[in-house]
Amino acid sequence: MSWTGKFLRIDLTNGSVKTEELNRAWARQYLGQRGLATKYFAEEVDPKVDPLSPANKMIFTTGPLTGTAASTGGRYSVVTKGPLTNCIACSNSGGFFGNELKNAGWDMIIVEGRSPKPVYLSIENETVEIRDAAEFWGKTVWETENGLKARHQDPMLRVATIGAAGEKGVLYACIVNDLHRAAGRSGVGAVMGSKNLKAIAVRGTRGVTVKDPDRFIKATIEQKKVLADNAVTGQGLPKYGTQVLMNVINEIGAMPTRNFKEVQFEGAHKISAEAMHEPRATDGKANLATNGACFGCTIACGRISRMDPGHFSITSRPQYKEPSGGVEYEAAWAMGSDCGVDDLEACTFANFMCNEHGIDPISFGSTLAAAMEMFEMGVITKEQTGGVELKFGSAEALVKMAELTGKGEGFGLELGQGSRRLCAKYGHPELSMTVKSQEFPAYDPRGIQGMGLTYATSNRGACHLRSYTVASEVLGIPFKSDPLATDGKAALVKAFQDATAAFDASGICIFTTFAWSLENLAPQIDAACEGEWTPEILLEVGERIWTLERQFNLAAGMTAADDTLPKRLLKDAAKTGPAKGLTSGLEKMLPEYYQLRGWTTDGVPTTETLKRLQLA
Structure with a gap:
């Protein structure tokens, strides 16, 4: 019960689709999602595999509470060997994709090999097909999701996809679902791109069963009340999101600033949760439009932001004037204080770029911060950056590099290799603020x-x-x-x-x-x-x-x-x-x-x- 008891094995090399029974003994030892998928991965993949080779596998995996009435029961993970780190990678995402996969009747999808051409995986309950994705290759995450919904004539289709960053091997490319939720770290999107797999589109209507429905509902109701009564999950996160931490962490002297040279940022209040709530002088509207929730979530910490229509980053980009996924704490820090940038609108635009093109804002911002330090040292020059002055505090540089990295173009391709490789290339490996290259x-x-x-x-x-x-x-x-x-x-x-x-x-x-x-x-x-x-x-x-x-x-x-x-x-x-x-x-x-x-x-x-x- 709660596990569906079966998973898909997709061999992209020969185009085969197989259904297999879940190993119940392993499920009892590892439960599900991160645990069970890691067990399968460790059993099937050589630890020394090249992450971007066909021999690497990737597993899209749900947990036993995914798709149930449990609060926040919408999570899924992607387990693979990460190209950024050469370590085990497990990237977790919310939104609605995980619930849809579970409701289609699948605990996991194991993806093997490499397709000779761009494809996407179509799942409608037990009907599973590998389909041509030529028309979507090169498209953004947003274009691909909307395009697949139109092709299938189903607005309720749930899509997990990569952008150009994943296609071009940006080593911290993500897999984005529901437009702005992401399996975000370690480069799982680059692995997906290396397999010529553009997207997975799922529609599930089968439902999820549990062992003891009455006892389960009673337990979930009791625990939802615990969440509602808690100051963090019932008040702080719904109102301010993870951005509630910005001023708190800055005050205690643990806010990494300008590539960790400093521990406090003088502009933190300008990019904080409180700043997101303040009406702008330009149009009278706040950066924060509303909060948002993933499937089954009673916390609703997500930020939905609308940009200042007069901000320099979007004056010629009407599509970014609509509300979308706003900055959360990690993104606001990485693209804000770590780069010395205190322009909330610029950080929001860069976050839109990360969502649209599928890159991890933490690794992007931190890598850009290292590049900025080397630029100010004279190690990196305008000749390398395409004429952009990568100075700490430059909102213009942040905006430009977010777009170039997302598209895998120009100096963005160098930033897309992560700070360890970038700093080593320019002779200053000590400036990479990483562990195991992340x-x-x-x-x-x-x-x-x-x-x-x-x-x-x-x-x-x-x-x-x-x-x-x-x-x-x-x-x-x-x-x-x-x-x-x-x-x-x-x-x-x-x-x-x-x-x-x-x-x-x-x-x-x-x-x-x-x-x-x-x-x-x-x-x-x-x-x-x-x-x-x-x-x-x-x-x-x-x-x-x-x-x-x-x-x-x-x-x-x-x-x-x-x-x-x-x-x-x-x-x-x-x-x-x-x-x-x-x-x-x-x-x-x-x-x-x-x-x-x-x-x-x-x-x-x-x-x-x-x-x-x-x-x-």
């Missing part, structure tokens, strides 16, 4: 120490969504810990990583964890799925997933040397704010973390640990 999110590890350990040990490269210790260190959830202290952070990070993996495997949104623990999730899983599901069992599932991902990365060639941070964060102390004088205390936390995980001092899971988790 760009940092919006929290400086000098001001929030737990996030330094989180970044360094993340299996998919620098990431905040694998262990959001900001919840504890800043917001006091589930308890308050000192953001400037290193003591106890190894245990905190491990606990967040394992619990987060279980939530990701379930098919619901990680934002529920501001109010829920595994104690809240377990009753819903137990009522929906076969077998017994307790908080303790789910925590073990999470640890098993984490350790399996680690095993894959080790086999791919990663070592303990990759569990580190850039020298800037380890050697250069913060100059302002509460963290003034501090660097990251990673060297104190990492050995304790390895020990708590049951790994050797070289970061390798011991035989005893693997046996305990049924991985050996």
